Amino acid sequence: MKILKYLIFFLVINFGALTIGGWLMNNGPLTAWYQNLNQAPWTPPSWVFGVAWTTIMICFSIYMAYLAKTVLDKKLVVLFTIQFILNVVWNYFFFNLHLTILGLVCLIILTFVIGKFLLDYKSVLKIKSLLILPYFIWLIVAISLNAYIVLKN
Template identity: 55%
Template sequence: MKKAALFSLFFAINFGGLALGMWLMNNGPQSNWYYDLNKAPWTPPSWVFGTAWSTIMICFSIYLVPFFTKNYSIKKLRLYIIQVVLNVSWNYVFFNQHWVAGGLIVLILLTSLIFYFFFIFYKEQKQTSYFLLPYMIWLCVATSLNLYILIYN
């Protein structure tokens, strides 16, 4: 029962973060600003973003249950909170403030943190570490998209 409750908690926090991020976007991908940007040729269709983030947050919620039940520490909690803040803030920095370089910085920090989760906690999370792969792959794609916009606009 404890695992189901933890999964529900992380699911709510992770999807709540996505909702907050969407709210902070200020029209985001539907804005004239974003529409007029020179985007990377590999930019996926808009429906992919919602599907990807939903999949990522489900997998991340699964990963977080043993992450917090095995060797719980304040350090792990702080890292998770930093992850939530970085994930939410990218939407505000990039879409709301139109600060492409700042968005890239946020993505690099977030990507580094998720890779840190994978490599540093791999030994204690062997069974669930691979649930981070969708997040890791998507952050690499998102970073490349953000970088392309920074370079070619």
């Protein structure tokens, strides 16, 4: 399959995850509950989240397109599925159920999964592995923001 077909597939799936997560968030960042939390002083403005996630999912989709074209096996499908689920359910745990500790655990596991992608497939994708770094770095930021909320509320 040509790379463009893989890229379109992963763009649809990854932006679908963002859409589902947005639905599950149910205007969470605008709720009184979230607005009244003690938030980290380094919490970025709300518009940064949209820009960050758009950039991350474009880079991750390109990464996954090249990876799937090269190595499409059960391990890759399982890792991607776990990543998808964790990415989506964090929104529900954190914003709808207000389970901030479970949200933090979800982010930590997701970071390990993305780290596993990076480590396990760097010899396959070489320099293209850099495409997953925005996701990994953003998750570290997200962990710090979520952990601050857990510790200070």
